[in-house]
Amino acid sequence: MGSGEFLLEVRTEEIPARMLPPATQELASRLFEELMARRLPPASVLSTFTPRRLVLVLTGLSAREPDRDEELLGPPVKAAFRPDGSPSPAAEGFARRCGVEVGALRRRETEKGEYLAATRHLPGRPVAEVLAELLPRLLTGLAWAKTMRWGEGTGPWVRPVHGIVALLDGAVVPFSLFDVAAGDTTVGHATLSPEPFRVGGWESYRRELAARGVVVEVAERRERLLAGMRERAAAAGGELVTDEPLLDKLAAICEIPGVLEGAFDPRFLALPREVLTASLRDHQSALTVEREGALLPLFLTVMDRPDDPVGRVRAGNEWVVAARLADAEFFARKDAETPLAGRTERLRSLAFHERLGSYAAKSERLERLAGRLAELLGWTEERPAALAAARLLKTDLTTEMVKELTDLQGVVGGIYAREQGHPGAVWQAIYDQYRPASPEEAIPRGRAGRLVGLADRLDTLVGFFGLGLVPTGSRDPFGLRRAAQGVVRILLEGEIPLAIQPLLPEAVALYGDLLPAAAAGRMETLTTFFAERIRHQLALAGHAYDEIEAGLAAGWASLPDLRRRVAALQAGREQPGFLAVVLAAKRIANITRGTAAAPLRADRLAPGVESELGRASEELAAGLDADLAAGDYGRSLQRISRLADLLERFFVEVLVMDPDPEIRANRLALLRGLGEQLARVAVLTEMVVEKGESRSA
Amino acid sequence: MRSFQELILALSRFWADAGCVLQQPLDLEVGAGTMAPDTFLRVLGPEPWRVAYVQPSRRPADGRYGDNPFRLHKHYQFQVILKPAPADVQQLYVRSLEAMGIDLAVHDLRFEEDNWEAPTLGAWGVGWQVMLDGMEITQFTYFQQAGGIDLAPISCEITYGLERITMFLGLERSIYDIRWVPGGPTYRQVRHQEEVEASRYAFEVADIALLQQQFEGWEREARRCLEAALVLPAYECALKCSHLFNLLDARGAVSVTERVGLMKRVRDLAVACAAEYLASRERLGFPLLAAGEVHDGER
Numbered sequence: 001m002g003s004g005e006f007l008l009e010v011r012t013e014e015i016p017a018r019m020l021p022p023a024t025q026e027l028a029s030r031l032f033e034e035l036m037a038r039r040l041p042p043a044s045v046l047s048t049f050t051p052r053r054l055v056l057v058l059t060g061l062s063a064r065e066p067d068r069d070e071e072l073l074g075p076p077v078k079a080a081f082r083p084d085g086s087p088s089p090a091a092e093g094f095a096r097r098c099g100v101e102v103g104a105l106r107r108r109e110t111e112k113g114e115y116l117a118a119t120r121h122l123p124g125r126p127v128a129e130v131l132a133e134l135l136p137r138l139l140t141g142l143a144w145a146k147t148m149r150w151g152e153g154t155g156p157w158v159r160p161v162h163g164i165v166a167l168l169d170g171a172v173v174p175f176s177l178f179d180v181a182a183g184d185t186t187v188g189h190a191t192l193s194p195e196p197f198r199v200g201g202w203e204s205y206r207r208e209l210a211a212r213g214v215v216v217e218v219a220e221r222r223e224r225l226l227a228g229m230r231e232r233a234a235a236a237g238g239e240l241v242t243d244e245p246l247l248d249k250l251a252a253i254c255e256i257p258g259v260l261e262g263a264f265d266p267r268f269l270a271l272p273r274e275v276l277t278a279s280l281r282d283h284q285s286a287l288t289v290e291r292e293g294a295l296l297p298l299f300l301t302v303m304d305r306p307d308d309p310v311g312r313v314r315a316g317n318e319w320v321v322a323a324r325l326a327d328a329e330f331f332a333r334k335d336a337e338t339p340l341a342g343r344t345e346r347l348r349s350l351a352f353h354e355r356l357g358s359y360a361a362k363s364e365r366l367e368r369l370a371g372r373l374a375e376l377l378g379w380t381e382e383r384p385a386a387l388a389a390a391r392l393l394k395t396d397l398t399t400e401m402v403k404e405l406t407d408l409q410g411v412v413g414g415i416y417a418r419e420q421g422h423p424g425a426v427w428q429a430i431y432d433q434y435r436p437a438s439p440e441e442a443i444p445r446g447r448a449g450r451l452v453g454l455a456d457r458l459d460t461l462v463g464f465f466g467l468g469l470v471p472t473g474s475r476d477p478f479g480l481r482r483a484a485q486g487v488v489r490i491l492l493e494g495e496i497p498l499a500i501q502p503l504l505p506e507a508v509a510l511y512g513d514l515l516p517a518a519a520a521g522r523m524e525t526l527t528t529f530f531a532e533r534i535r536h537q538l539a540l541a542g543h544a545y546d547e548i549e550a551g552l553a554a555g556w557a558s559l560p561d562l563r564r565r566v567a568a569l570q571a572g573r574e575q576p577g578f579l580a581v582v583l584a585a586k587r588i589a590n591i592t593r594g595t596a597a598a599p600l601r602a603d604r605l606a607p608g609v610e611s612e613l614g615r616a617s618e619e620l621a622a623g624l625d626a627d628l629a630a631g632d633y634g635r636s637l638q639r640i641s642r643l644a645d646l647l648e649r650f651f652v653e654v655l656v657m658d659p660d661p662e663i664r665a666n667r668l669a670l671l672r673g674l675g676e677q678l679a680r681v682a683v684l685t686e687m688v689v690e691k692g693e694s695r696s697a
Numbered sequence: 698m699r700s701f702q703e704l705i706l707a708l709s710r711f712w713a714d715a716g717c718v719l720q721q722p723l724d725l726e727v728g729a730g731t732m733a734p735d736t737f738l739r740v741l742g743p744e745p746w747r748v749a750y751v752q753p754s755r756r757p758a759d760g761r762y763g764d765n766p767f768r769l770h771k772h773y774q775f776q777v778i779l780k781p782a783p784a785d786v787q788q789l790y791v792r793s794l795e796a797m798g799i800d801l802a803v804h805d806l807r808f809e810e811d812n813w814e815a816p817t818l819g820a821w822g823v824g825w826q827v828m829l830d831g832m833e834i835t836q837f838t839y840f841q842q843a844g845g846i847d848l849a850p851i852s853c854e855i856t857y858g859l860e861r862i863t864m865f866l867g868l869e870r871s872i873y874d875i876r877w878v879p880g881g882p883t884y885r886q887v888r889h890q891e892e893v894e895a896s897r898y899a900f901e902v903a904d905i906a907l908l909q910q911q912f913e914g915w916e917r918e919a920r921r922c923l924e925a926a927l928v929l930p931a932y933e934c935a936l937k938c939s940h941l942f943n944l945l946d947a948r949g950a951v952s953v954t955e956r957v958g959l960m961k962r963v964r965d966l967a968v969a970c971a972a973e974y975l976a977s978r979e980r981l982g983f984p985l986l987a988a989g990e991v992h993d994g995e996r
Contacts, residue, residue, distance in 0.1 A: 013787055014825060016810035051808075146812065148823035148839050151781050153849030159823075160784070191791060191801045253807060260805070260831075284831055301831070303805040313805045316830025319868050323767060354957050 002169025004043075004061035006131060007202045009186055010054040010139065010177065011163035016146075017252035019158060020049045020218075023142050028056055030138050039066050040127055048217045050255040052190065055216055057202045061168070065124030072098060074116035077107055091116060128168050132175040135166065139177050154178050163187070170200045188212035189255055192305060213256040213306045222251035228259035229287060229300045236261075236298055238291040246281055253285075254304040262286075262318045266297040268325040272415045275328055278405045283324045284317065331400035339420045340413065343395040350397055353478075356463045357514050359394045365510040366390040369455040372506065377498060382425065385448035389429035392417060393452055396430070410434045429453075436489055437482070439540075443490045450494050457483040458500075462507040465526040466519030484533040488559065492537060497558035501527055534559065538566060546688040547573075553683035565633050565681050572637030573687070577644030584647040585684040588675040591656055592668055600669035609649050610667070616646055617674040624680050636681045700876040701773075701863050701884060704797060705751055708775045708857065711796040712749035715789060717777065720750035725933060726940040729754050730776030730856060734932055737818060737967070738974045739778065740840050740852040744985035746780040751859070755940065757947035760896035763889045766871035770895045771888075775857040782839060782853030790837065790855055794829075797862070805830050813838045817939060817960050819845035819968045822854065832865045834858065844971020860884070899947040908948070912941040912959070919966050928973040935966035 015023075028047035035042060035058075043060025074080070074094030082088055087095075087102040095102045098118035108117035140157065147156035154160075157178065166173040166182035175182050185196050186205070193212040199205040206216055215221045226240075226247060233240040251257065268276060273295060280286040286299035299321060303313050347360035356362075367390040374383040396402050396413030405412070414431020422430075425448045432444035433453050444453045464470070464478050471480050491498055504523040508515055531552060538548045543566050551566035572578050602618075605611045620639060627636040656671065658664045678684050713719045723733040730736060730752035739746045752774045760770030779786060787808075794801065808825035813836065815821070824838035836856040840848055863875045873885035919934035942959050945951050951959060978984075 014808040014810075018810075146823065148841055148851075149849065150839055150851050151784065153851060162784070190787075191806055194788075253809060258805075303830075304807050305805055308803075308805075310803045312803045313830045315868060316804070316832055316865065319865065320830075320832045327767075349952060351956075 002063075004059060004063070004127070005167075005169055005201055006042075006056075006058040006061055006127075006173070007165060007167045007199075007205055008054075008056040008135070009163075009165040009205070010161060011052060011165075011186060012054070012161050013159040014051045015049075015054075015158050017051070017249045019145050020051070020054075020252050021248075023144065023158070024049045024054055024056070026142055027054065027138060030141075031056065031058075031134065034134050034138070035061075035130075038130060040130065048219070049252070050214065050216060050218070050221075051253055052255065053186075053216065061127050064126045065130060067124050068122050070120045070122055071108070072118050072120055073108065073110070074098075074105065074118065076112070077114040077116060080116050094118070128171070128173045131166070131168065131173050135173075136175050136177055165199060165205070167199070167201055189214055189304075192256075215255070215257055218251050221254065221257040222247055224257040225250055225259060225302060228257070232259060232261045232300055233289040233298075236289060236296060238289040238296045238298070240300065241277070241288045241290050241295075243281065243287055246285060246287060250285060250302040254302045256304050256306055258303040258305050258307065260301050260303040260308065260313055260317060262299050262301075262314050262321060264297050264299065264318065264321050264325055268329065269295060269297060271325065271328055271332060274408060274411050274415065275332070275401065275405065276325070278408050279324050279328050280321065282405055282407060284321055286317075286321070327404065328401065331404060335399040335401055335416065336419070340392045340395040340416055341420075343398045344391065346398040347394055350394075353463065355467055355514070356511070359397060361514070362459060363391060363394055365459050365507075366393060366452065366455050368510055369459055369507060370451045372503075373451050373455055373498065376503075377496065379447055379451070382447040382451065385423065385425035385429060385446075386451040388422070388426045389433075389448055389452050390455065392422075392426070393430055393433055393456065425449075436486055443486075443493050450490050450496065454487055454490055454496075454498070457487050458503065458507050459510070461487075461526060461529075462504060462519075462523070463511060463515070465522050465529070466508055466511065466515040468518070468522060470525060470529070480529075481533070484530055485537065488530070488533045488537045491559040492563060495560045497560055499557040500530055501557070531556070534562070538563065543567070543570065546686055547682070550682035550684060550686035553686050554679055554681060561631070564631065568633035568637055569682055569687070571634060572641070575638060575641045577641035578637060579687075579689050580644040581640050581647060581678065582684045582687045582689055584644070584651070585675060585678045587651065588671045588678070589685045592672045592675060595668050595672075596665075597672060598665045598669050600673055601666055604662075604666050605670065606654075609646070609653050610670070613646055613650050613674070614670055616643060617670065617677060620674070620677045624677060628680065633681050640678060640681070640684075699863075699867055700879045701859060702878055704859055704863055705773075705775065707797050708793065709749065709751075711793045712777050715747070715779075717747040717749040717779075720748050722750060722752050725936050726755045727752065727936055728756055728939065728943060730774040731815065731820070731854065732818065732936060732939065733776070734929060736776060736778050736852075736854065737820070737843060738929075738932065738971070740780060740843050740848055740854075741846060741971055741975045742978050742983060743850065744780075744978065744983050745850070746778060746852070746985065749775070749777045752776050755895075755943070757895070757899035757944050760892065760899055760947070762896040763873070763892040766873070769860065769872065770892055770899065773859045775859055777855040778852050779855075780852035781850030786853045787837075790827075790835070793855075797866075799829070799866070808837065811836065817963045817967065818843065819964055819971070824854075829865070832861070834862050834865065844968045844974075846971055846975065899944055900949075903944055903948050905945065905948055905950045908941050908945050908950070912938055912945070915941065916962060916966065919970075923969055923973055926973070926977065928970055928977050931966075931973065932970040935963065935970055938966060939963050 024047040028045050032045050040062055042058040046057040048055045075090040080088055080091035091102050094116055095105055098120065100118055105116045105118050108115050144158040147158055149155035150160040161178050161180045163186060164177060164180055164182040165184060165186050166175065167184055172182055172184055184198050186199060187194050187196050188209065189212055197208055199208055209216050215224065229240050276295060277288055280288060280299050284299065284301055286301040289296045289298045289300065301317065308314050344360065344363065347363060348358050350359045352359050352362045367387055370386045370390045371383060374386055392413065396409055396416065399412060401412045402409045410433045411431055414427050417427035417430050425446055428446050429444065429449035429452050432449040433456060435441050435444050435453065444450050460483050461480055464480055469478065490496065504526060505520060508519050508523065534552065534556060535548050539545065547566050547569040550569060551562050554565065556562045602614050605614045623639050624636055654667065656667045658667065709719055720735050727733060733752055735748050735750065739748065753771055754774050755771045757770055759768050761768045783789065791801065807828045809828055811824065811826035813822045813824060820843040822838035822840040826833045827835040827837055834857065838854045840852045840854055842848060860872045860875065864872055867875060869875050873883065873889060875884045877884050877887045915934045915937040919931045922931035922934060942963055
């Protein structure tokens with residue numbers, strides 16, 4: 001008996017760094033699920049990778065699946081016996097297939113009647129057999145972002161497969177993938193140790209690779225790179241400027257985590273820091289080193305080898321970096337010849353989208369839209385800066401620097417605007433226009449930046465949705481989800497009470513003839529899209545699904561206000577009586593659904609609980625008016641919760657559906673009016689009340 | 698290996714030994730070796746094919762009047778097509794580096810994702826940029842589609858940027874400083890005047906109206922050739938259109954809206970030629986299939 005260790009290595013040509021982590025995780029979790037379904041739980045699952053290997057290690061596997069009994073259903077009992085009680089051919093046939101006498105068959109009651117049944121004993125298969133069956137299917141089924149074919153048309157898969165190690169306690173698990181058979185042999189580093197060698201299991205595999213300098217676990221490569229880089233930075237009297245996504249990438253593009261240090265001419269430190277950092281990062285996958293907040297003329301990156309014996313790797317990298325930085329310097333000088341203000345004309349020949357016109361047209365729309373937003377918000381002081389920023393906003397797209405370092409669009413414009421003497425509010429608005437580009441990034445720092453950031457995204461969303469180019473599933477080529485998310489975050493985090501929906505037709509109109517007549521009708525889809533992003537953003541902030549729905553259903557003309565209402569629900573649902581009112585609200589909705597609206601005649605309400613509720617409803621309306629005006633949603637919900645007892649008494653003592661149509665209509669009017677009041681802060685009927693939850697309240 | 702021509706000689710020898718037809722450059726203006734019929738058309742259909750050639754590649758918009766140390770209006774590519782791509786094509790490529798005198802015991806070689814797409818050819822592929830000590834020295838691509846047609850077998854395209862490699866091996870500061878001939882003329886001496894004049898022509902002098910007329914004319918001619926089932930002349934007409942488009946673009950004579958339209962017209966021609974080429978080879982009975990396996994060279 002072995003220890004139940006399974007080692008899998010799939011050796012391929014270099015797989016793109018971005019695809020490796022999701023693929024190895026998917027492989028591990030799918031195999032784990034399949035094994036659990038066969039009652040073969042592994043004690044541990046480890047998955048890792050190098051650019052040329054997918055690696056999976058399972059431990060503690062049983063030798064075979066547990067045996068199990070399977071019930072087979074035969075013919076219905078009605079058809080199983082002749083009138084004389086002897087078995088029919090159907091029954092005999094079934095018994096024969098099960099390998100037993102008819103007398104040994106059982107009867108099983110089902111929904112369709114009584115059937116003959118037999119139990120078949122299924123011995124569990126050896127785990128090697130299970131793995132050999134599962135792996136080809138799981139491996140070929142991995143969801144790669146992009147696949148290819150090779151050779152005579154083999155594939156599709158991410159890259160050509162060259163070798164497989166599949167060892168269960170040292171014995172080969174026989175299967176093949178794209179005609180490559182599993183074995184016990186692998187190779188070392190592609191150019192430094194390509195000779196094949198055999199392995200016995202995970203320990204020897206790891207050890208043998210380590211002896212060749214290959215660190216098979218990506219986490220360990222990352223740690224070593226980070227430690228090595230910190231050491232180099234410290235030795236130079238500085239500190240590494242860490243860049244987590246870049247470190248992830250570096251660990252994923254090497255098998256041997258060698259740290260390469262290089263230097264550049266200190267004159268390049270005169271470049272804006274953002275430009276220097278981006279050039280090193282984007283072109284050379286290199287990190288920077290700083291001392292007291294200033295960069296040192298050093299860079300650190302990876303080399304897929306342990307050392308640099310003749311200094312050639314360093315010399316090569318330094319040569320490329322020098323050329324790149326000289327380029328950046330040249331671009332900065334060339335760009336300075338034409339200030340941003342002189343570049344607006346060039347935007348005419350730069351297409352925003354082939355069907356949505358040029359960036360010049362976009363800039364004109366932005367200016368008007370940003371102005372309109374400032375007007376709606378009463379931000380008169382910030383309006384001029386926003387308009388100035390809107391005019392220059394996209395001009396950096398015509399600069400050589402942005403053509404070279406596209407990730408720096410906006411930032412480059414901001415830096416140039418600062419250098420060209422534009423006021424702080426203007427250059428910052430340009431600099432921040434794409435913020436937040438990620439969940440970690442903050443929203444634009446000033447009001448002018450928020451105005452142009454909102455205007456730009458709204459314009460983009462309206463344009464693409466107007467053309468019917470709506471994101472589907474994972475396909476979002478124009479980054480519309482991120483744009484909408486940006487709008488939602490700026491409004492929420494900037495505490496900006498701006499109603500999105502009424503703006504959409506205005507934004508459509510600004511496009512003029514560029515958008516088809518059908519565009520206006522498509523704004524409903526965009527509204528739904530926004531609601532979806534709002535849900536997402538509030539859920540991220542930890543709000544419960546039903547609280548978000550209840551809040552949204554009561555309207556979202558102001559997102560900061562929506563958030564306060566949703567937050568109030570979180571606290572409100574804990575109050576005594578609140579959930580009872582929710583249940584009452586649902587009851588009210590059910591009773592009044594489909595009935596005709598009629599005015600309430602308060603003088604006709606019967607004395608007692610009915611009149612009491614009538615008064616309470618009036619008081620609630622007045623109270624809510626005051627609360628909502630003050631934005632005190634906590635107090636609103638307290639007010640609502642206090643109706644619990646009264647509502648309960650009402651439903652116990654009063655028959656709403658009175659046979660007298662006039663009485664009935666008046667009671668319905670009472671309830672409808674109350675129901676409307678209950679939905680003012682949040683539509684309470686959207687709240688989910690768990691069994692028992694209301695009682696504890 | 699320190700000179701331009703030694704690099705060409707070494708790669709020619711290596712790939713000839715690997716069984717390639719050592720082709721000579723296409724005698725038309727093209728933007729890349731991929732556009733030559735020996736690549737774009739030959740990768741279609743079932744016939745095996747191995748070819749290697751130097752292709753002078755013209756990109757008028759990249760001209761810099763001979764001033765920029767890295768950019769040229771015309772550069773030289775060494776282009777290799779292996780169809781079908783053999784299983785050991787990566788190792789074969791690594792050996793070609795050794796043949797160029799690159800000792801991998803002291804260099805860092807990495808294959809980084811870089812997928813290739815040429816919308817005007819209806820073509821795309823999957824592959825890498827090959828990085829040597831942090832410098833991109835080769836484009837390595839498994840072609841998946843050409844002229845909008847799915848490919849099988851799959852061709853591997855290996856494209857070496859000759860100037861950059863020579864420059865990098867010598868750690869030269871400018872393309873113009875590299876030696877064309879060992880101990881003989883430099884790249885500047887051989888080509889500088891051409892770069893200056895070609896840049897002036899493309900940016901300042903080219904007759905826009907004439908180029909536009911020619912584009913229309915060659916497009917019509919391509920269609921006529923296709924109607925006459927003359928696919929290779931048709932494709933040459935299409936290549937002329939492609940180059941005329943590049944010239945017009947460099948001259949600043951293509952507006953945003955025109956751009957999309959002109960590119961589509963070139964693409965339509967390329968796609969039509971691809972389909973017609975495949976049909977023409979089928980009519981001929983795919984002669985290279987009948988010739989049996991392409992020979993693997995003397996390696």
